[in-house]
Amino acid sequence: MVKKILTNYALWFAIVFALMDLSKIVGNIGYVLYYPMVIFMSILSIAKFQRINIIYVIYLYICLFSILYNLNKIPAYYNISFRFCAFILLFVAFTPILNSKYLTILRIKSIQYFCLLTIGVVAVNFILFKSGNISSEEFLIYENAGIYTGSTANNEMGALGGISLIYMSAVLCFRSEIQKKGLVLILILLFSNLAMTFLASSRSAILCAVTAILGMLFLKYKNKLRALFGITFIILFITSIAIPIFNDYTKGIIEFKQKGDLSSFNTVSRDVLWKTRLEEFKSSPLIGIGWGTVSNPGEYTKKTGVVETGSGWLSSLSQTGLLGTLPILIIVVGNLLFLMKLKDPNFIQTLFWGLSIFFVLHPMAEGYLTTAGAILCVLFWCIHGIVYSMRNSTFLLEDMPSIILFRKKSRNI
Secondary structure, three states, X not given: OHHHHHOOHHHHHHHHHHHHHOHHHHOOHHHHHHHHHHHHHHHHHHHHOOEEOHHHHHHHHHHHHHHHHOHHHOXXXXXXXXXXXXXXXXXXXXXXXXXXXXXXXXXXXXHHHHHHHHHHHHHHHHHHHHHOOOOHHHHHHHHHHOOOOOOOOOOOHHHHHHHHHHHHHHHHHOHHHXXXXXXXXXXXXXXXXXXXXXXXXXXXXXXXXXXXXXXXHHHHHOOOHHHHHHHHHHHHHHHHHHHHHHHHHOHHHHHHHOOOOOOOOOOHHHHHHHHHHHHHHHHOOOOOOOOOOOOOOOHXXXXXXXXXXXXXXXXXXXXXXXXXXXHHHHHHHHHHHHHHOOOOOOHHHHHHHHHHHHHHHHHHOOOOOOOOOOHHHHHHHHHHHHHHHHHOOOXXXXXXXXXXXXXXXXXXX
16 A cells, blocks of 8 residues: 555655645745656656657757857846756656656646645635634735735645636536535535635636636537536526625735726736737747746846746747747647547546646736746646647547546446
């Protein structure tokens, strides 16, 4: 039993990420373990790979070329050599640049474990908030800015809440395959995690999660229109009832983010960043201004080398130009087209359709595509890489791991 747990690399991957998301409670142990975990997973990939996917190699070469082309303009505080090496390690560990059936299944299990632990992390944060067990600093941030960051160090609670809602919704799409006690637990957690997502006040995470869930419903029931309309009606009915219940949790979004105006989407906090990224792209549209850099670094960037771009997709265009963005689009668009054409998707395909939608839309307003030390960066590349493996027949349908917890033993999904 102990040996089985110790060799469950997918579980340890998720545990490290969960510890990172609980850093304000458990300290920095997750961040201390992160790079050793990445190095270990890289070594495992090198040991187990059977094929190389050239498109990922091409993308890394373009990123490297963008750095070398702009090298004399990149200040030392970006620490670009270390950051790019970390990015390469991330690719080796979590993308199909090196791939095999074993590695793909391992990564699918890793994402499942991560989703399950994330449900717990988000629920714990909601309990802490409701019980008043939060620091005075967090309380002041919530009162003055309408944002509850919870136990995360990088204000990722909104995205984590969105991911947890997507996973639970995917499970509910296959509710006939789940034990009753599992369904009851999921429904309870669905309430707490939805409330926590609102408390985090991340409009982009909420909109992306809603879009992803609707997309999963369409994929699952597109050949059963009566069921699709019925489920949609039930969701709208429940939503209309739930709005008053969740009213207390939407203060940050309505009062602070939207300034009390729900007739339009307020983007003031991103406008300057987006405008700057577009100007950078126009200045060097083919190869960009250099991977991992910006033209207007603030004091935080000068101290740490970490950049705030405001958009992953715009930063891709600004940093690596059209040449660097094209391989990502080939991967992502191809993945979406592949999943859209599925006629009778299983649980894993439905889940990764939802996660793919989320991680196509969410980077429009959050800039983490090249931040190798960020959980969301790993998830973006890992999730899209898994779907890339699916459509390139790295493994058979029957090889797909199913729902990990509360699955009825008599049937497979």
